[in-house]
Amino acid sequence: RKEVEQDPGPFNVPEGATVAFNCTYSNSASQSFFWYRQDCRKEPKLLMSVYSSGNEDGRFTAQLNRASQYISLLIRDSKLSDSATYLCVVNMRPNTDKLIFGTGTRLQVFP
Amino acid sequence: NAGVTQTPKFRVLKTGQSMTLLCAQDMNHEYMYWYRQDPGMGLRLIHYSVGEGTTAKGEVPDGYNVSRLKKQNFLLGLESAAPSQTSVYFCASRKATDPYEQYFGPGTRLTVT
Numbered sequence: 001r002k003e004v005e006q007d008p009g010p011f012n013v014p015e016g017a018t019v020a021f022n023c024t025y026s027n028s029a030s031q032s033f034f035w036y037r038q039d040c041r042k043e044p045k046l047l048m049s050v051y052s053s054g055n056e057d058g059r060f061t062a063q064l065n066r067a068s069q070y071i072s073l074l075i076r077d078s079k080l081s082d083s084a085t086y087l088c089v090v091n092m093r094p095n096t097d098k099l100i101f102g103t104g105t106r107l108q109v110f111p
Numbered sequence: 112n113a114g115v116t117q118t119p120k121f122r123v124l125k126t127g128q129s130m131t132l133l134c135a136q137d138m139n140h141e142y143m144y145w146y147r148q149d150p151g152m153g154l155r156l157i158h159y160s161v162g163e164g165t166t167a168k169g170e171v172p173d174g175y176n177v178s179r180l181k182k183q184n185f186l187l188g189l190e191s192a193a194p195s196q197t198s199v200y201f202c203a204s205r206k207a208t209d210p211y212e213q214y215f216g217p218g219t220r221l222t223v224t
């Protein structure tokens with residue numbers, strides 16, 4: 001089983017739609033969770049961290065479910081500029097700063 | 112403030128050739144990383160460094176060497192390139208006090224024929 005698993009997509013949604021991605025992780029001792037965004041042929045950039053209580057940043061909401069070992073990203077009112085690949089990232093082992101990256105979920109927003 | 116830069120952006124090598132990829136950061140970050148990204152796979156850590164003069168192996172270190180002689184630079188070397196090393200290579204850095212946000216360079220696309 002992969003340490004971090006994501007549905008590769010693509011998710012094709014119209015502008016204004018709400019879309020959600022899930023990501024599962026295998027190690028229950030994982031400490032920290034993030035969503036990175038990667039545009040086509042560009043470098044990954046941190047989108048947001050994911051906290052146990054859930055967190056929101058504008059149109060983006062991230063949630064963590066430790067019991068089921070998954071994190072989610074919800075994007076409301078999708079924009080064309082949201083088209084990208086969203087990488088689920090986990091700090092897999094306690095007391096280490098090494099990050100484990102998922103393969104990414106591709107989102108395509110169309111007019 | 113350029114952030115993280117990588118040289119070169121593209122390179123084509125023949126099997127057996129050697130090359131060095133250069134990563135430079137101007138943010139005074141202590142930690143630096145080299146990853147490779149292949150289709151259908153997540154970013155995989157090759158080597159990393161927690162400070163000047165120190166390096167450590169990551170998940171896929173075979174066939175690569177690294178050096179961190181200066182705090183701002185992290186070099187990745189391929190001594191004898193193989194087609195399996197065709198990939199996009201990303202360098203990243205971070206502050207010691209911020210464990211989780213890594214800042215990535217624009218990547219180097221390497222093809223080994």
